[in-house]
Amino acid sequence: MKNQIYLLFLSIFLSFGLHAQEDDLLSLLGEEEEVTEYTNASFKTNRVINLHSLESTAGGVLDFKIGHRFGTLNGGFYELFGLDNASIRLGFDYGLSDRLTIGIGRSGFQKTYDGFVKYKLLRQSTGKRKMPVTVGILLTSALQTLDWANPDRENHFSSRMYYTGQLIIGRKLSESLSLQLSPTMVHRNLIATNAEKNDVFALGVAGRIKLSKRIALNAEYIYLLPDQVASEITNSLSVGFDIETGGHVFQLHLTNSTSMIEKGFIAETTNTWSDGGIHFGFNVSRVFTIKKKKLG
Amino acid sequence: MNQLIIILAFTFGSFHAGNAQKYFTKTGYISFYSDTPIEKIAGHNKSSSCVFDLSSGKLEFASLIKGFQFEKALMQEHFNENYMESTKFPKATFKGQIENYKPIDVTHNGKINVKVSGQLTIHGITKNISTEGVITVNNSKLNTYAEFNVLVADYGISIPSLVKDQIAKTVKVKVDASLDVIK
Numbered sequence: 079m080k081n082q083i084y085l086l087f088l089s090i091f092l093s094f095g096l097h098a099q100e101d102d103l104l105s106l107l108g109e110e111e112e113v114t115e116y117t118n119a120s121f122k123t124n125r126v127i128n129l130h131s132l133e134s135t136a137g138g139v140l141d142f143k144i145g146h147r148f149g150t151l152n153g154g155f156y157e158l159f160g161l162d163n164a165s166i167r168l169g170f171d172y173g174l175s176d177r178l179t180i181g182i183g184r185s186g187f188q189k190t191y192d193g194f195v196k197y198k199l200l201r202q203s204t205g206k207r208k209m210p211v212t213v214g215i216l217l218t219s220a221l222q223t224l225d226w227a228n229p230d231r232e233n234h235f236s237s238r239m240y241y242t243g244q245l246i247i248g249r250k251l252s253e254s255l256s257l258q259l260s261p262t263m264v265h266r267n268l269i270a271t272n273a274e275k276n277d278v279f280a281l282g283v284a285g286r287i288k289l290s291k292r293i294a295l296n297a298e299y300i301y302l303l304p305d306q307v308a309s310e311i312t313n314s315l316s317v318g319f320d321i322e323t324g325g326h327v328f329q330l331h332l333t334n335s336t337s338m339i340e341k342g343f344i345a346e347t348t349n350t351w352s353d354g355g356i357h358f359g360f361n362v363s364r365v366f367t368i369k370k371k372k373l374g
Numbered sequence: 375m376n377q378l379i380i381i382l383a384f385t386f387g388s389f390h391a392g393n394a395q396k397y398f399t400k401t402g403y404i405s406f407y408s409d410t411p412i413e414k415i416a417g418h419n420k421s422s423s424c425v426f427d428l429s430s431g432k433l434e435f436a437s438l439i440k441g442f443q444f445e446k447a448l449m450q451e452h453f454n455e456n457y458m459e460s461t462k463f464p465k466a467t468f469k470g471q472i473e474n475y476k477p478i479d480v481t482h483n484g485k486i487n488v489k490v491s492g493q494l495t496i497h498g499i500t501k502n503i504s505t506e507g508v509i510t511v512n513n514s515k516l517n518t519y520a521e522f523n524v525l526v527a528d529y530g531i532s533i534p535s536l537v538k539d540q541i542a543k544t545v546k547v548k549v550d551a552s553l554d555v556i557k
Binding site: 102103104106107110115118119136137138139173176253291292323324325365367370371373 | 396398400416418423425426427432433434436440443444445446447448451452454455456461462467469534536537540556
């Protein structure tokens with residue numbers, strides 16, 4: 079009798095167990111297949127402030143950039159703290175694919191045209207394929223079109239050209255914090271004195287902290303290795319906010335760099351934060367989807 | 375001895391009941407539509423899971439939020455980052471039951487109008503919903519189709535005033551999943 083009761087309980091228990099399973103039908107499908115999930119939105123846009131961020135423009139998307147730097151704050155009231163002067167760069171970035179971006183631009187400062195190619199070699203991901211960092215490579219060239227300083231001497235077109243190679247190694251550490259390193263080499267075909275180097279090596283460090291869903295605090299610092307540039311050249315430091323509003327990203331910042339392209343803000347920054355040589359500036363990014371993804 | 379056989383049969387029987395015909399898919403198509411005069415937004419997920427229990431009329435759906443695809447890359451980024459917070463709430467699920475359910479005869483092709491009610495979980499918030507749907511039997515395969523509206527605010531998803539004209543307060547959801555029997 080005891081055994082029978084035991085068995086009865088067992089059978090009830092078993093059938094309970096089996097019925098309990100029915101409460102969660104989806105568990106019948108077993109473990110879900112792991113897929114590779116690429117980390118996105120490490121930065122609001124493809125620039126931190128001046129530096130390229132580890133993000134690139136999505137495939138089929140055109141990003142119209144308006145960069146604007148006022149004069150320096152130490153211009154005082156006479157210059158309305160820099161607001162009397164402004165330097166502009168207009169640019170277009172286009173994503174040929176999610177990994178490959180090209181771009182062109184024109185800066186009023188030194189009347190310079192620039193172009194770049196940026197490719198994501200590695201993409202931070204979780205899931206099936208795990209990758210701790212995003213690694214991108216950026217190649218830029220710049221053509222400065224100022225009138226020749228010495229029109230009497232023999233001038234070469236090549237003297238107007240500048241090139242930059244940069245690796246971007248970064249990681250979105252958490253939902254709010256992203257950091258990146260940007261080891262860079264800037265090549266100048268023409269330099270002013272023998273004391274300067276044609277090739278300038280620098281290391282950029284940049285990060286962002288999200289303050290809310292649509293506002294982030296960004297900062298970047300570019301360290302120039304010693305004995306490469308003229309003595310008045312300083313390291314670039316910029317701090318600012320990203321404000322995202324649907325299709326626009328507004329970046330408002332303070333920076334000691336006037337130029338908005340690599341060869342300029344890395345190797346030609348002359349102002350310093352300590353004596354108020356700070357520009358207020360903004361970047362406006364407006365994206366247009368040129369090629370829509372085929373869906374549905 | 376007889377009792378033992380009865381008990382075993384009972385257990386065995388319930389085992390069978392537990393594994394009675396169930397239908398499933400891992401490639402269900404769930405889409406949603408936010409239409410305003412200014413902007414049309416649509417997200418498409420073609421890898422949703424669904425299990426349907428033929429004997430009880432229970433059905434469950436699950437979609438990965440990151441699996442929704444958009445025409446515009448920025449919409450997809452904002453959908454995940456700003457609205458659905460897909461890292462925090464990776465899945466949307468529905469657990470429901472066909473009302474007044476009579477087991478479907480899968481040997482006869484045809485359409486059956488049903489009313490389904492259950493719990494829809496989006497953005498970590500669960501609400502009871504009910505909707506009309508159609509189950510189509512076609513050569514012992516089942517297709518489930520339903521359309522229903524979801525009030526965005528019900529699920530704790532806030533639309534900032536800046537884009538309130540671009541995003542609909544009520545979003546239409548379409549479910550279209552073809553199910554095969556679980557073997």
